[in-house]
Amino acid sequence: MTSVVFMGTPDFSVPILRMIHEEGYEILAVVTQPDRPVGRKKVLTPPPVKAEALHLGLPVIQPEKLRNSEELQEILALNPDIVITAAFGQILPKALLEAPRYGCINVHASLLPKYRGGAPIHQAIIDGEEKTGVTIMYMAEKLDAGDIITQREIAIEGEDNTGTMFEKLSAVGRELLKDTLPLIIEGKNDRIPQDEERVTFAHNISREQERINWSNSARKVFNHVRGLTPWPTAYxxxxGENVKLWSVVEGETSTNETPGQVVKINQDSFEIATGDGKTIVVLELQPAGKKRMTAQDYLRGTGSKLAIGDQFE
Known part of the structure; x- marks a missing residue:
């Protein structure tokens, strides 16, 4: 039986861990990030992968930093045949990369060499890509730079956002890994070096990137909002107060008004001018200090406050 150490953290990783368990691989340990405070009350919350591992009765290791840690020595001592990572969140040290006989492999949510880094799904949608996919790759000391083993492509539909694509790509990753692992174990897999001239990066989203630039085209604003939904959310x-936008569509109204200006108020939505003379229709939003709500409820609650000519910055 092939022995595995699995490393992952968010919901994306959970179906992949579950598949490895269901396929009968011997999971020696599950490595994930430490529990973190969540929400306004800062409740200490385990990562989704830890919750799944405990449900499956698997041992859990939670290093703050893997490099030069006691936890690294603990993992090396397990002597796994293969290490599998999926959105773990740390680069593996050389000692671990070289230890397993079948190597260390990663389930990455892009068609490498495009979108190396921690936010490939967000960035693909923000950039208006019409397709993305999953790459199973050997891990290297450089970020997402290892040889490609297998890839599978899927479409990004117009109604997709980061949340829906996380679910779709997690399912793709699960099935692709299921098909790829036997090839690796049998020594029948491909090993294709990445084309460094085609490399692009998708670094973790910064607070500055979350802010909407109304001078962009309506299509760019639309992609920006859905690329950051449901997290971390565009605003x-x-x-003078922040407003999160949860759901928008491109409008059919033409306008010469200043980007960011309210140009039309409908019964269940309102429209904001963008930089290309088109509008964004706001359907769902969250004013500062309030819950997420429909634009219709917002307009009912603020009635006299929001008027044509008002400016969003």
Whole structure:
């Protein structure tokens, strides 16, 4: 029986871990990030992968940093045949990369060499890509730079956001890994070096990137909002306070008004001018200090406050 150390953290990784368990591989340990405070009350919360591992009765290791740690020595001592990572969140040290006989492999949510880094799904949607996929790759000391083993492509539909694509790509990753692992174990897999001239990066989303630039085209604003939904969420400011936008569509109204200006108020939505003379229709939003709500509820609650000519920054 092939022995595995699995490393992952968010919901994306959970179906992949579950598949490895269901296929009968011997999971020696599950390595994930430490529990973190979550929400306004800062409740200490385990990562989704830890919760799944405990449900499956698997031992869990949670290093703050893997390099030069006691936890690294603990993992090396397990002597796994293969290490499998999926959105773990740390680069593996050389000692671990060289230890397993079948190597260390990663389930990465892009068609490498495009979108190396921690936010490939967000960035693909923000950039308006029409397709993405999953790459199973050998891990290297350089970020997401290892040889490609297998890839599988899927479409990004117009109604998709980061949340829906996380679910779709997690399912793709699960099935692709299921098909790829036997090839690796039998020594029948491909090993294709990445084309360094085609490399692009998708670094973790910064707070500055979350802010909407109304001077962009309506299509760019639309992609920006859905690329950051449901997390970390795109925002704008109105009357000095932040407003998160949860759901928008491109409008059919033409306008010469200043980007960010409210140009139309409908019964269940309102429209904001963008940089290409088109509008963004706001369907769902979250004013500062309030819950997520429909634009219709927002307009009912603020009625006299929001008017044509008001400016979002």
């Amino acid at each position: 704008t400011t109105f009357q």
